[in-house]
Amino acid sequence: MQLDIINFTTKLLSKCIPVKVQHFKKFQWDSLTFEKDSDFFSMINYHLLKCIEPYLKQCETSTITNIITPFNTNHYILCISKEEDEHLVIGPFVEDPITDDLIYPIINNLKLNLDHSAKLKLYYQSIPSIDATTVFEILSTINEYITNNQLPPRLNTIDLSILPKQDSSYDLFVENMNRTSMYKELEDRYAAEDKLLSYIKNGDIILAQKQFAKYPISCSEIIRTKDSVRNTKNLLLTANTLFRKAAYFGGVHPIYLDELSGKWAIKIEQALSLEVLNNLHIQMINSYCLLTKEHSLSQYSEIVKQALMFINLNISSNLTVKSVAHEVGLSPDYLTRLFKKELGVNIITYINKKRIDTSIELLKSTNLSIEEIGDLIGLNNTSYFYTLFKKEVGISPKQYRNSLKSK
Known part of the structure; x- marks a missing residue:
């Protein structure tokens, strides 16, 4: 039954968004081999395979992972079930067009011949451009429906867009990443985020404000583009979704949540400057806490x-x-x-x-x-x-x- 739902979802998404959508299992990747020095698309797939390997080692059920490849393309993967080896991947896509000032550093970084530049330009022209927030929202909804897990999924990032010179393998690169404090920082950030959401769930404005002051949300933790205003809007839209979920688990009826989250989505998109946007975080937190405090019914039968x-x-x-x-x-x-x-x-x-x-x-x-x-x-x-x-x-x-x- 679950496989039927996944297949239906995959076909439906493929018709609704201009990005490739695939359902896969680990063994399908394990059986694939590509030569990085053969034809152009085998090289692309070789590097994608090397990006998938660290994902498969660290993925967890109901977690969404953003893989940024050495070609600066994005893939979002939802781990539907680690135990049953079910994954849904959307990609490749880009948020902003890849220009020449990125193509040549990529060629240099991967030690490719300059004659690859024309092929890369054609390749990037075939890659759809889509807002990563949209992809995250789609996968969040699928996760909630398929797994019956109403908790908002976590977003992990495996960023291999900036590689060392090719005197080391991907495996060594990933191993070196693991030795850094990156994962510890991620764990701390998610723990702080969970605590903030728990305060919103309980309608505790004071503790929520203190938690945000102690661990403010940074744009560097969300999908990045060259447009700092767009970055901040994406961050706020994601926060709006998380705060809405927290209030829902606090017992607030969806009719109130839809009204408030809709107002915030409009206000975020209409903001024209970083100054305005940077003041919205605490206002959003306050409004969702007040909503939970006023309309929570979680304590009743x-x-x-x-x-x-x-x-x-x-x-x-x-x-x-x-x-x-x-x-x-x-x-x-x-x-x-x-x-x-x-x-x-x-x-x-x-x-x-x-x-x-x-x-x-x-x-x-x-x-x-x-x-x-x-x-x-x-x-x-x-x-x-x-x-x-x-x-x-x-x-x-x-x-x-x-x-x-x-x-």
């Missing part, structure tokens, strides 16, 4: 979650205990007991409080009349709205709005 979500999304309707109970398929008496047990208040008290909280936000952020706000929160009896508001807040809606003007 599934039935009560359904009831709360129905109330929250239908606050302008004529909500009654009977209508909520009907929605979740329970008797009004049984739902009332569950609600009281888990929230400490009865359903009507919760509904009225939610209505007054919503009205406060509308009084702060709109110029709607008191009557219009009452209608929007399901209280078209203005007198009753005033009574409930004063009971909850201590002053009338009109007095509350006037107090905002005086501040």
